[in-house]
Amino acid sequence: MNNSLNIPKKQKLTKKGQETRSRIIVAAAELMYEQGVARTTIEDVQNKAKISASQMYHYFKEKKELVLEVISYQTSRVIGTHTRYLSNLDSFEALYAWRDFIVNIQIKRNCEGGCPLGSLASELVEINSDAQQEIMSSFFEWEDSIKKGLRYMLNHGELNSDADPDKLALALLAALQGGLLLTQVRRDPTPIIVALDTMIEHIISFKKV
Amino acid sequence: MNNSLNIPKKQKLTKKGQETRSRIIVAAAELMYEQGVARTTIEDVQNKAKISASQMYHYFKEKKELVLEVISYQTSRVIGTHTRYLSNLDSFEALYAWRDFIVNIQIKRNCEGGCPLGSLASELVEINSDAQQEIMSSFFEWEDSIKKGLRYMLNHGELNSDADPDKLALALLAALQGGLLLTQVRRDPTPIIVALDTMIEHIISFKKV
Incomplete structure (x- = not known):
């Protein structure tokens, strides 16, 4: 998590101001990822971003605002990387490349x-x-990028007409989320591997012959 | 969440003491479920359980101890109810009854x-x-109860020998977890329905003919 490329520019800030603002968001995102949102104080973020309290207040009046920026930053990071794999799913090999990337x-x-x-x-x-609204949009965006990939496979004759790419996309995203949680709890990649492989095998059952 | 049947008795407490201890755990579980662990203070729990600070200290010296009891309470509640459906999965109808229960x-x-x-x-x-250790055990226990159900179906000729009940159980638990998270985020039962139905359809593809 060492780049700030995914942070949208804020109007009316100088280049230096943009950079400081980005540094605050990246620092907050890292801390909130490591220890949770509730346990991350504004002071923690200041220390990590190496800025003063008054600078912090200049950019973010409330922790709530910062949390929304962190959601938007994590959304563009996650979906950005996944879209690279999902934008042109033209084969089952491509689906497995995506799975390998996640694992x-x-x-x-x-x-x-x-x-x-x-x-x-x-x-x-x-x-x-x-x-909740922001996160809901993020998941819809993620789901859409998976849908597009599976629709592409349907339209390019990889999947037969019994396949419902929209349902398969939602089920695949659920498998991904549940698999990641169980992998985190067990400190073992097996759950994410089994969850994704099972869903991909299910998708392969719609392979056009 | 209005019973305390699932709370193991603590040695050396009177019946009244057991009841107070259970009331504290149930109150803590409800608050932590509603607002998260970090945001739930010992004072919140005292107020909800209608006990004094010294009573609280008598039963739980630290929030950490209480958190472990809450995990164990939620584990027995969740797995207890699911086991009712999973203990004798003898048909695909039984699998769908479990799915309906969750939805x-x-x-x-x-x-x-x-x-x-x-x-x-x-x-x-x-x-x-x-x-982490407690929650890992809880998920293993849950996974085992699903495994037993699917093994039962294999052993009773509902599934063919290509089915791997252990992998299917883990994938089903992942689908359940991911589906519940997306349903929570979207305030819409569709994700949990689609996630479970897709996995059950996959399991049905191993139906013995």
């Missing part, structure tokens, strides 16, 4: 942390209605 | 709250290693 991230981080969006969802949905 | 809970609670165990997992796994 390898978990192995590299020793199965710690879970999904950046899933964790925010679980913590915030019941207690912050603005966050 | 109906979500509809009744307006898709709020998500999975009591999944939420605890997502909040605690990275920050509390005792909780």
